[in-house]
Amino acid sequence: MSFDEQNNAIEREPISAKQQLSTQFDLDSSEWFLNRELTWLEFNRRVLHEGQDSRTPLLERVFFLSVVGSNLDEFFMKRIGGLKQLVGAGVKKLSVDGRTPQEQIYDCHIVVQDILKQNQMLEKELKTRLAEAGIVLMGYDQLTKEQKTFANNFFSDNVYPLLTPQGMDPAHPFPFISNLSLNLLVKVSYPNTEHAYLNRIKVPVDSGVSSRFIKIGEEDLYVPIEDVIANNLDLLFPGMVIESCDFFRVTRNAITERDQEQANDLLSMIESALRDRKFAEIVRLEVNPDMSMPLRGLLAAELNINEEKDVFEVEGIIAKRHLMQIAELDRQDLRFPPHQPVDHPELAGDDPNIFHIIKQRGSILLQHPYESFDTSVERFIKEASRDPKVLAIKMTLYRTAKQSRVMQYLIDAAQNGKQVAVVVELKARFDESANILWARSLEEVGIHVTYGVVDLKTHSKVIFVVRKDFDGLHRYAHIGTGNYHAGTARGYSDLGLLTCDAVIGSDLTELFNYLTTGYTLARKYKKLLPCPNFLKKKLLEKIDRESKLQAEGKAGLIQLKTNALEDKEITIALYKASQAGVHIDLIVRDSCRLRPGIPGLSENVRVISIVGRFLEHSRVFYFRNDGKEEYFISSADLMKRNLESRVEVCTPVESPRLQALLREMLDIQLNDRHSCWEMQSDGSYVQLQAQQGEDARSSFELLIKNAEKRLKTTHRMLLKKGKAASKKKK
Incomplete structure (x- = not known):
C-alpha cells in the first residue's frame, strides 16, 4: 500500500x-514491555536466518554466520558483562520488563544456547554447499598424505616460530588468557609414567599474525590453523606422550569505565580503562564438546567462573567470526551482484566547487551506501581543507577508519592555515585505542582537540565549515546518521544532509560552543533538536x-x-x-x-x-x-x-x-x-x-x-x- x-x-x-x-x-x-537483551538476541536470529535462507548467495550466507558469531562476542562483552556487574554489586532492581539482572542472564543464556545449535546446523550445511562450489573446509585428518606434508611444512615455516607453550605446575602458575583468544589445552606426560602435565598454547590469530584457515596448495582447500597445530604437537613437546588436546576461548567483560569526573586527564583515564579491560573478569568460556569434565572444571576454577552457567560447548568451529576469511574469498559468482555506489546526481555536474552547489541547492540529502561517500562527504571535507575561502572547520568524531581520508583532510586543513577543532569521543566502545591515536595525531599538527562534555558521550555526526563568500561569512554543514568511516559507509544504510541553512548553521555554532565548554545555560536551538x-x-x-x-x-x-x-x-x-x-x-x-x-x-x-x-x-x-x-x-x-x-x-x-x-x-x-x-x-x-x-x-x-x-x-x-x-x- x-x-x-x-x-x-x-x-x-x-x-x-x-x-x-x-x-x-x-x-x-x-x-x-519486552526485554532489551532478549529482543536484541531475536535480531540475531533474523541475521542468522539470512545465512539459512537459500535465496541468499552462498558466500553471503557464510558472511551472516560470521556476523552472528561476532555479534554474540560483543553481546557477552557488553551486555552480559554489564549484567554480571549488576549482580556482583547486589543490584535487585527490576528492569522495565520485570526481570532482575540474574534472571536476564539466565533467560539470555537459554536463547544463546538455541542460537548456537542453529549455528552448528548451518555451519554443517554451508560446508557441504561450499564443497559443491569448489571451496572445501576440512579437518587435518581428512587430508591426503601430500596435503598433510604441505600443511606440516607450512606449520614449520610460518606457525611454529610464533608459538609459546606455557606449562602449568607449581613453578608455572596458570597463564593469563587474553580476551577472545583461541587456545589449545594440551595434556602431556613422559613415556611410561602416570603423571601428566597441562600446557596452554595460544593460537596466533587474533593478533593478526596468521590467518585462521590455512590454504592447502593451489586449490580452495582450507584447514583450521588450530587443527594443524594440534597435529604437530610432537615438535612442541618432543619425546612426550600427547594424552589429550582441547580447544577453548574466553570472553572478558568490556564494561570497565572509570569515573570521568574524578579524572584529571581523560586521555590517561581511557588508556587505564583499556588496560583494565585486558584483565577484566571472564563472562564466558567456550570449549569443544569432547573436553573432559575434570579439565572443564579446572579451567572454570582457574578462570574464576561458574562451570554450570558460564561454560558453553561449541560444536564445529569455535570463534565463527573468523569465517569472514572464507566469506571474503574472490568468488563473485557466490556473492550478491556487484554494487558500486553512484555519485549523488546533484554533485555530479560540471561545477568543481561543492560549496557553490550546496548554496545553489540549499540542502542535499545523501543516501549511503547507495550514493558514494567519497564523492560527497569526503569531497566536502577535502574541498574545505583546500579552499582558500574556508576559514574554519569543526567536527565530531565517534568512529572512523584506521586509514581515514577524512582525518588526513583535517590535518591538511590545519597545515593550510585554517582553524580546525575536533571533538573526539574517546569512549566509543572498541574504538578507544584508534581514537586516542587520532587525537594525538591531530594535536601534533595544531588542531584543537577536545573530548566533549563530562559524563556524556558525543555520538553526533557533524562537520561544520565557515566560509567567507562574496557576500560575507556563510556556514556549511554535513549532519549524518552514520560515522565518518569509509568502510562502514559501503555496508551500512545511512543518511546525511549537506546544507547551508543559516538557522541550522547558527544552531551548530551553539552546539560546538557547548561541546568545547560544557556549559548548557541559555543555549537555544531554533531548528536542531x-x-x-x-x-x-x-x-x-x-x-x-x-x-x-x-x-x-x-x-x-x-x-x-x-x-x-x-x-x-x-x-x-x-x-x-x-x-x-x-x-x-x-x-x-x-x-x-x-x-x-x-x-x-x-x-x-x-x-x-x-x-x-x-x-x-x-x-x-x-x-x-x-x-x-x-x-x-x-x-x-x-x-x-x-x-x-x-x-x-x-x-x-x-x-x-x-x-x-x-x-x-x-x-x-x-x-x-x-x-x-x-x-x-x-x-x-x-x-x-x-x-x-x-x-x-x-x-x-x-x-x-x-x-x-x-x-x-x-x-x-x-x-x-x-x-x-x-x-x-x-
Whole structure:
C-alpha cells in the first residue's frame, strides 16, 4: 500500500479515541514491555536466518554466520558483562520488563544456547554447499598424505616460530588468557609414567599474525590453523606422550569505565580503562564438546567462573567470526551482484566547487551506501581543507577508519592555515585505542582537540565549515546518521544532509560552543533538536500532538525508523497515541520494547525489522501533523542512554524534494516483502513473503535501482542541456 493509499485508508476508517481508551491499561506494568537483551538476541536470529535462507548467495550466507558469531562476542562483552556487574554489586532492581539482572542472564543464556545449535546446523550445511562450489573446509585428518606434508611444512615455516607453550605446575602458575583468544589445552606426560602435565598454547590469530584457515596448495582447500597445530604437537613437546588436546576461548567483560569526573586527564583515564579491560573478569568460556569434565572444571576454577552457567560447548568451529576469511574469498559468482555506489546526481555536474552547489541547492540529502561517500562527504571535507575561502572547520568524531581520508583532510586543513577543532569521543566502545591515536595525531599538527562534555558521550555526526563568500561569512554543514568511516559507509544504510541553512548553521555554532565548554545555560536551538536536553521532550510533544489531532478527527500518523526502541517514556507515549487511534509504523532494526497488535492498547501499531544485504543504521522520524508534514534525520536511537546521556543531533529535513526522497525510502521499506520481518504481539517475528502481484525484490535492491535511476536521469538532463547550448552557439 502506498503512502497516499495508507493515509486515505486512515481517513476512511477513523477510530474513535473514546472507543480506544475504553479499556484501561496500567502502562507502567512490566507485561507491556519486552526485554532489551532478549529482543536484541531475536535480531540475531533474523541475521542468522539470512545465512539459512537459500535465496541468499552462498558466500553471503557464510558472511551472516560470521556476523552472528561476532555479534554474540560483543553481546557477552557488553551486555552480559554489564549484567554480571549488576549482580556482583547486589543490584535487585527490576528492569522495565520485570526481570532482575540474574534472571536476564539466565533467560539470555537459554536463547544463546538455541542460537548456537542453529549455528552448528548451518555451519554443517554451508560446508557441504561450499564443497559443491569448489571451496572445501576440512579437518587435518581428512587430508591426503601430500596435503598433510604441505600443511606440516607450512606449520614449520610460518606457525611454529610464533608459538609459546606455557606449562602449568607449581613453578608455572596458570597463564593469563587474553580476551577472545583461541587456545589449545594440551595434556602431556613422559613415556611410561602416570603423571601428566597441562600446557596452554595460544593460537596466533587474533593478533593478526596468521590467518585462521590455512590454504592447502593451489586449490580452495582450507584447514583450521588450530587443527594443524594440534597435529604437530610432537615438535612442541618432543619425546612426550600427547594424552589429550582441547580447544577453548574466553570472553572478558568490556564494561570497565572509570569515573570521568574524578579524572584529571581523560586521555590517561581511557588508556587505564583499556588496560583494565585486558584483565577484566571472564563472562564466558567456550570449549569443544569432547573436553573432559575434570579439565572443564579446572579451567572454570582457574578462570574464576561458574562451570554450570558460564561454560558453553561449541560444536564445529569455535570463534565463527573468523569465517569472514572464507566469506571474503574472490568468488563473485557466490556473492550478491556487484554494487558500486553512484555519485549523488546533484554533485555530479560540471561545477568543481561543492560549496557553490550546496548554496545553489540549499540542502542535499545523501543516501549511503547507495550514493558514494567519497564523492560527497569526503569531497566536502577535502574541498574545505583546500579552499582558500574556508576559514574554519569543526567536527565530531565517534568512529572512523584506521586509514581515514577524512582525518588526513583535517590535518591538511590545519597545515593550510585554517582553524580546525575536533571533538573526539574517546569512549566509543572498541574504538578507544584508534581514537586516542587520532587525537594525538591531530594535536601534533595544531588542531584543537577536545573530548566533549563530562559524563556524556558525543555520538553526533557533524562537520561544520565557515566560509567567507562574496557576500560575507556563510556556514556549511554535513549532519549524518552514520560515522565518518569509509568502510562502514559501503555496508551500512545511512543518511546525511549537506546544507547551508543559516538557522541550522547558527544552531551548530551553539552546539560546538557547548561541546568545547560544557556549559548548557541559555543555549537555544531554533531548528536542531540535540540531546540530551531537547530531542526527547520534543518527540514526546510531537507524539502527543498527533493524538490530539486524531481526537479532532484529523488522521494522525507517526513513522519512526530507528535501530532500537528502548526508552520507556517514548514507548508509553506511542501506546497512548495508538489508543487515541493514531496509526504508527515503526521500523526498528533490533531491540524493541513495544508490543504491537494488543487490542485496546497497540492494534494501531505496526513494528517491522529490515535485515539483509546492508546493515540498517539510519534514523528517520516522521509526523503527519495534519498535512504540515515533519521529517527529521538523527544520530540518536530511541534509547534512554542516547536521549539522556549522549550528545546527539537531530535535524529537520524541510525541502519538499528531499522529503520526497525520504518518503520514497520509507514506503519502499514498509512494503518490503523480501527482507522484512513483522513483530507479533508476543515479541516474535514473522518474515513477510511476496504474494501474487507484489514485488519480491528486497528494499535494498529497489533503493540501489532508484539511486542509479536518479543519476541516469540527471545525466540525460545534462546531456540534453549541453546539446541545446551547443546548437545555440552554432
